[in-house]
Amino acid sequence: MNEIARFLKKSWVLYILLLTPVFYLFIPQSRSDTEYLADPAKYLLEYVGLSATILFVIVLMITPLRKIFPKSPIIKAFAFNRRQIGVSVFIYALLHLLIYFAYTGSWSGFVKDWEKLFILSGIVALVLLLVLATTSNNRSVRILGGKRWKRIHRLAYAIMFLLIYHQATQEKTGYRETAKIFAPLLLLQACRIGLHAKYTFDQRSKE
Ligand code: HEM
Numbered sequence: 001m002n003e004i005a006r007f008l009k010k011s012w013v014l015y016i017l018l019l020t021p022v023f024y025l026f027i028p029q030s031r032s033d034t035e036y037l038a039d040p041a042k043y044l045l046e047y048v049g050l051s052a053t054i055l056f057v058i059v060l061m062i063t064p065l066r067k068i069f070p071k072s073p074i075i076k077a078f079a080f081n082r083r084q085i086g087v088s089v090f091i092y093a094l095l096h097l098l099i100y101f102a103y104t105g106s107w108s109g110f111v112k113d114w115e116k117l118f119i120l121s122g123i124v125a126l127v128l129l130l131v132l133a134t135t136s137n138n139r140s141v142r143i144l145g146g147k148r149w150k151r152i153h154r155l156a157y158a159i160m161f162l163l164i165y166h167q168a169t170q171e172k173t174g175y176r177e178t179a180k181i182f183a184p185l186l187l188l189q190a191c192r193i194g195l196h197a198k199y200t201f202d203q204r205s206k207e
Contacts, residue, residue, distance in 0.1 A: 005073035014081050018088045021051035041103040046172070048099055052092035053163055057185045059085050060156060064192035083136050090133040093126050118169040125162040128155050160185070 007013055024030055025047075036043040062082050065075045078085075104110055113119045132153060134140070141149045160182070168178040 002073050005077040008074065008077035009080050011084075014084055018055070018085065021047070021092070041099065045096060045099045045103050048092055049096040049167075052089050052096055053167060053181060055085060055092060056089045056159070056163065057181060059089060060160060061185050061188055064188035067192050067195055068188070086136055087133050090126075090129045093129055097122075097126060118166055121162045121166040121169075125159050125166060128159050128162070131155060132159075 025044075030036065033043070058078075059082060062075070062078050062085075065072075066079055069075050101107070101110060104113065114123070132155060135144065135149065135152060144152065164178055164182055167173050167181070168175045
């Protein structure tokens, strides 16, 4: 177990794992997918958006997993790399936006789409992801102070709801597919809250 954790902590392993969605696109099978053949730009738009969302769910799962399994070296290895995983969410989301520009073909198309609530939810989520990515370094923690930094990083939960809305309102994915992606995270958060409530209850009964 410790060997796997040590392996996962290596930065080259992390970068290979984070680039897996890109590597997948170079596999010939991915390009023989009927959805890719029908509309490659749309396929890439959805594929990259989904990659960003899955990575986002993984990042948010780390804290509750740490609370539930405090001794697990594998979870500790993921926690060690959390910052880089978080920044990669922003990079994939930005790529999703660039593909969207290529897909709609113009800036005016983007401005027109702005009125659609699901596009607006994506834009707000991306702006908030930018805030988190730019303040994810040690310098920002020092400048902002631990408490304020933590408060800012709670924006991740607002992003979660925006992304649930952004994805669930897609005709193709809908609420059912979105629920499958976010259910493990919501379940872990519920366990975390349960553990915290139990801890508080135990402390109070000791007093
Ligand atoms: C400027 C911001 C954004 C714009 C303009 C935008 C645009 C779009 C569009 C047009 C679609 C629908 C594609 C289709 O026709 O099927 C889509 C789907 C999606 N987007 Fe975004 N998006 C934005 C931000 C984000 C962010 C920040 C994330 C995640 C971190 C994200 C994740 C997704 C996902 C998961 C889907 C559904 C993919 C699927 O159908 O499988 N988007 N987005």
